[in-house]
Amino acid sequence: MARIFGIEIPNEKRIEASLPYIYGVGRQTSKRILEQAGVDPDIRTGQLSEEQLVKIAQVITSEGILIEGDLRREKQAAMKRLSAINCYRGIRHRVGLPVRGQRTSTNARTRKGKKRTVGAKK
Known part of the structure; x- marks a missing residue:
């Protein structure tokens, strides 16, 4: 190679x-x-x-x-900056939700991860 x-x-x-x-x-x-x-x-x-x-x-x-490495480092620094100034995009990165306005009611499984069913108790 x-x-x-x-x-x-x-x-x-x-x-x-x-x-x-x-x-x-x-x-x-x-x-x-x-x-x-x-x-x-x-x-x-x-x-x-x-x-x-x-x-x-x-x-x-x-x-x-x-x-x-340089590109990965720069992308990581940009995300860290957004998170540090507590802007909307930074908060979404931190919480692990879609950043660019996609719906989350359904879909968004790539970003949110595997479904966790919450059971109803009587």
């Missing part, structure tokens, strides 16, 4: 489809990176030379694209 910034990306896939294995790089970002690095997007990752991998890494750093 090829390694870029310590992240292993699959050798058997096209490089265009392999780059999104890096947290913070999606399909569109992948296309832009390859275009600027001058690498053919149809080449398999295993066929890339060492200098092409270095070029891809240089483009990522020069473009200022946040990936992996």
Whole structure:
């Protein structure tokens, strides 16, 4: 497996489809990176030379694209800031409810977790 910034990306896939294995790089970002690095997007990752991998890494750093730990840290800091100033979004993050105005009467199971039935006592 090829390694870029310590992240292993699959050798058997096209490089265009392999780059999104890096947290913070999606399909569109992948296309832009390859275009600027001058690498053919149809080449398999295993066929890339060492200098092409270095070029891809240089483009990522020069473009200022946040990936992996840096991006996770920044997202965590943003959530912590919202929570600290007690704004509505921060409170929703803290309580574990949907943040962007979705309904919670039904649905929202991803955010709320597994159903807990409350039994009625007589």
